[in-house]
Amino acid sequence: MSQSHSLAQPLEWGHGPRTFEVFLEPTCPFSVRAFNKLNALLEQVGDDKITVKIRLQSQPWHLFSGVIVRCILAASTLPDGRNAARKVLQAVADHREEFEFTDHCSGPNMNATPQEIIARIEKYSGITLAEAFARPALQAEIKWHCKYARQNGIHVSPTFMVNGLVQADLGSGDDISVWAERLLA
Template sequence: MPATPSPLHVDPLVWGHGPRVFEAFLEPTCPFSVRAFNKLPDLLARAGEDRITIRLRLQSQPWHMFSGIIIRCILAASTLEGGRDTARAVMAAVAAHREEFEFTDHCAGPNMNATPNDIIKRIEHYSGVKLAAAFAVPELQKAIKWQCKYSRQNGIHVSPTFMVDGLIDPAISSGDTVEAWMERIFA
């Protein structure tokens, strides 16, 4: 009897285990989301893993033309060895080279000639993570759809958006300091 394939495990993009839950809805190539993403490790370190749970949510934005492909790459990375940390490394690589994944004025420039395979290869190059096989797993679609549904159910339409304990906090901005975030989160 052939072995039953094990179900795809998409590692949740969650760090910390504290009672206060901070959710960041980010689009990987959005400059404001990148600014927020880069602050998350500092927030976790300052707040402490026993005081805060940080959940990273991926919020696709149609004006960032490769958004869906890049989000699929990040979620694919979460299925590989290292799980969430591999996914974070992929997102960090995209953030560090975001212009390589964007269009000029969201509609022009050299990326007009890029294919999805070109984007995957760039992400692999910058991150050092081999993603193509994981990207091609059909079951990964469930995780992508879950991210979209969760955002819609919570009234999230743009990135970055932040939730504290299940409530959107429009006063939290990517331009705020980590200290300002902590004042809002732990108020």
């Protein structure tokens, strides 16, 4: 599926022929664990051998998921977009508890507003997002990520695809060498 309509820079790193797509929900602890391994994977395998693509998989039980996904995609529309988006992803990963609800339904974030969540992300990432977040055209990018996941039968995060095929037996707890072996097989 093409992203030719996009305002956003694709969340892709590396330029190799083998493709590793990772479907992540930014506040999911398992997605955070997977996200934190992607740089090491690129270094181990070589960015000339693989292309890593992050796909965002918003999930309703992570109650600020939609706001956070929109922030990441808003960042991707800024100058140096993919790296700005990566900084936002890393900021959320590094401070995950400040963006999540206790037991998915309670805790201090019950009193947080979407504006406060945006402000936290801006503070931790150093990226100004409010204006980009408010762009109505960003909705197309959000819908693209949702449709792409659904078309590939993906409903949870993290989910991994190698060269367009879902790898149900790969997980965030796997050692990077397991991912590398699958990619280079």
